[in-house]
Amino acid sequence: MKVAASEHAQYNPHALLPKPVSVDDVLNSPMLSDPLHRMDSCVVTDGGGAVIIASPEVARRINRPRVKVLGHGEAPKHTANGHIDLTYTGARWSGPRAFEEAGCKPADIDYASIYDSFTITVLETIEDLGFCEKGKGGQFVADGGLRARGGKLPVNTDGGGLCNNHPGMGGMMKVLEGVRQVRGEAHPEVQVKDLELALVHGTGGSLGTRMASATLILGVEDA
Amino acid sequence: MTVSEKTLPAPAPSVLPEVKPFWDATAEGRLVLPKCTECGTFIWFPRPFCPACASTSVEWVQASGRGTVYSYTVNRRGVADMSAYREAGVYVLAYVELEEGPRIMTNIVECDPDSVRVGQKVELVFHDTGQGTALARFKPTGGG
Numbered sequence: 409m410k411v412a413a414s415e416h417a418q419y420n421p422h423a424l425l426p427k428p429v430s431v432d433d434v435l436n437s438p439m440l441s442d443p444l445h446r447m448d449s450c451v452v453t454d455g456g457g458a459v460i461i462a463s464p465e466v467a468r469r470i471n472r473p474r475v476k477v478l479g480h481g482e483a484p485k486h487t488a489n490g491h492i493d494l495t496y497t498g499a500r501w502s503g504p505r506a507f508e509e510a511g512c513k514p515a516d517i518d519y520a521s522i523y524d525s526f527t528i529t530v531l532e533t534i535e536d537l538g539f540c541e542k543g544k545g546g547q548f549v550a551d552g553g554l555r556a557r558g559g560k561l562p563v564n565t566d567g568g569g570l571c572n573n574h575p576g577m578g579g580m581m582k583v584l585e586g587v588r589q590v591r592g593e594a595h596p597e598v599q600v601k602d603l604e605l606a607l608v609h610g611t612g613g614s615l616g617t618r619m620a621s622a623t624l625i626l627g628v629e630d631a
Numbered sequence: 632m633t634v635s636e637k638t639l640p641a642p643a644p645s646v647l648p649e650v651k652p653f654w655d656a657t658a659e660g661r662l663v664l665p666k667c668t669e670c671g672t673f674i675w676f677p678r679p680f681c682p683a684c685a686s687t688s689v690e691w692v693q694a695s696g697r698g699t700v701y702s703y704t705v706n707r708r709g710v711a712d713m714s715a716y717r718e719a720g721v722y723v724l725a726y727v728e729l730e731e732g733p734r735i736m737t738n739i740v741e742c743d744p745d746s747v748r749v750g751q752k753v754e755l756v757f758h759d760t761g762q763g764t765a766l767a768r769f770k771p772t773g774g775g
Contacts, residue, residue, distance in 0.1 A: 441724075442705040489682045490675030490733025492726065494702050617736070
């Protein structure tokens with residue numbers, strides 16, 4: 409996850425950590441809280457963004473590639489009265505709601521922005537959203553699944569929170585790169601070809617206690 | 632590495648009136664759990680109503696103090712925005728599943744942090760905050 413993010417970040421002139429790293433670099437970085445190393449953790453930066461949502465009539469008057477919101481889902485997860493289960497996130501509920509509204513399935517998604525406070529956040533989320541079988545996320549990632557070039561599911565082509573930036577509200581950054589991808593305005597080295605559908609997923613709170621998940625599915629105008 | 636050379640801080644909690652029985656018991660070295668008298672559900676975190684059936688009829692039941700490690704991490708860098716923990720050194724943050732059922736967030740102490748394992752049996756110890764309360768933590772059963 410970190411390696412893929414760093415490979416993408418080299419094409420982002422604004423990325424805080426634009427240098428590609430290897431798996432060994434990650435494993436040799438200082439251990440913070442087992443099993444998470446420093447390089448498993450996001451950067452800490454300021455940042456900001458804005459999204460304009462308009463009616464189709466207004467949107468057509470603007471001379472830019474248009475992005476359609478096709479589906480969304482939200483879900484909180486709590487400690488379940490002392491029976492917390494750390495093996496999944498709220499994405500297991502927010503994802504299906506978004507897919508149902510959009511009328512598509514995980515295999516249809518061409519690009520995903522996945523909130524990445526830590527590498528484990530991405531791993532649990534891609535499993536919970538159904539991009540791979542539960543428990544098989546590690547293999548999915550190890551096989552290069554998240555890479556912009558050749559990956560089954562290119563993820564965070566701006567370098568994500570792990571390499572690009574991480575202001576407090578990381579979800580906004582995820583939407584921005586999702587919109588760039590759908591518009592075909594990502595960096596040419598990481599732009600997904602023939603993209604029709606993109607997924608954006610935000611995670612809030614703390615995975616270890618109470619948290620919330622939000623999933624958005626975006627598409628090209630005629631999707 | 633052996634037992635962490637530093638003592639884990641024991642910052643005092645803010646005691647809300649509705650959970651005062653919980654904190655008063657800790658000062659006596661007892662861990663008490665709220666239990667719904669209507670449906671029998673153990674309640675965690677402590678609160679004066681039942682999240683399962685919404686009853687406000689809650690009794691305080693003493694826990695056995697025995698449990699198993701559900702999950703844990705060895706924190707090696709303290710916590711930057713909590714002054715008491717900034718210099719805490721290496722310590723274990725864990726969820727312990729009590730015999731009674733609830734999984735509670737706590738620390739595993741009095742052991743080599745690298746020896747802690749999921750499923751390990753642990754037992755209750757209290758760390759006095761010096762302000763009329765104590766923090767429930769756990770150590771490996773039988774001294775490790």
